[in-house]
Amino acid sequence: MEEKFDFDEFIAEVDAEEHSKKLIEEFKTHWNEVASDNPELAHAKEQVFAGWAIQKIAGLQLSILHLEQKLRNVENVIKTLL
Secondary structure, eight states, rough: OOOOOOOHHHHOOOHHHHHHHHHHHHHHHHHHHHHOGGGTTTHHHHHHHHHHHHHHHHHHHHHHHHHHHHOOOHHHHHHHHH
């Protein structure tokens, strides 16, 4: 019998609030390093955050593109087996 993937169960296990807290702490650490190394940027926290967020988004996009390629590879293997 084929085992079905339970998407709802998977989503229930993902703790978005906990992950958000980790990201906030990560940015705080990043901000403290930037402000310490560049005191002239003390007034630019929003700009530093925007740059940091853009880097995070770019990383997500790259991860998605990588997963897409892997899925296409799996699809191609399946097609050759059928």
